[in-house]
Amino acid sequence: MDVMDSATGPFSPTVHVSVDHALLACCIFDPGPVGQAMATMILDLHARCTFAECVLRQRAQQLDDPSVIVASDDKCAVSDAEIADAVATVSVAKSLVRSAVAQQDQDALISATAMLVEALHARTMLFARACPARGWITTSMLHRFRLPPVEAEQIVRTLMRPRSVAHSTAT
Numbered sequence: 001m002d003v004m005d006s007a008t009g010p011f012s013p014t015v016h017v018s019v020d021h022a023l024l025a026c027c028i029f030d031p032g033p034v035g036q037a038m039a040t041m042i043l044d045l046h047a048r049c050t051f052a053e054c055v056l057r058q059r060a061q062q063l064d065d066p067s068v069i070v071a072s073d074d075k076c077a078v079s080d081a082e083i084a085d086a087v088a089t090v091s092v093a094k095s096l097v098r099s100a101v102a103q104q105d106q107d108a109l110i111s112a113t114a115m116l117v118e119a120l121h122a123r124t125m126l127f128a129r130a131c132p133a134r135g136w137i138t139t140s141m142l143h144r145f146r147l148p149p150v151e152a153e154q155i156v157r158t159l160m161r162p163r164s165v166a167h168s169t170a171t
Helices: 019-026 036-045 055-064 080-103 106-130 139-145 149-160
Strands: none
Touching (some): 036 055, 080 139
16 A cells, blocks of 8 residues: 655555555456446456456456356355344444443443454354355345445455455456
8 A cells, every 4th residue: 555645745644545456456346237338447447457357347348248258146145134134233233332332331332342243253254155156246245234345355355265366467
């Protein structure tokens, strides 16, 4: 990560993330079929990506070449009920933490924080189990698990795919 900006100096409140990292992190998110304008933009942005590892590049090329088959799988290995339970447990634990903070109750905060950590871990493991083996994430999965894309990408990179595969680029 580049935190130095020549215009503002090293003490700038803005953190600059390299373009390569930002682009490669999003290569695992499958938006589904895309239109021509989006496909053109994706192909420009992901020109250096390895075709086999970048679902965005595959989606963009699918528009020009219908024979391109995107290996993304929207099938989820976890039931909707399990997902809903995990999401609800995280939500309840977060509200207990907020309540304990508002009441300034240290014992309740310790208990609620432990509950939140356990709930987040359970949701993370469930998400990892729900992801297809390839590790590509559909937008519907993000919504169902109520996960921010950054967190989902970290889960996939950490638990499912070696770093070298998740961030490979063509040279």
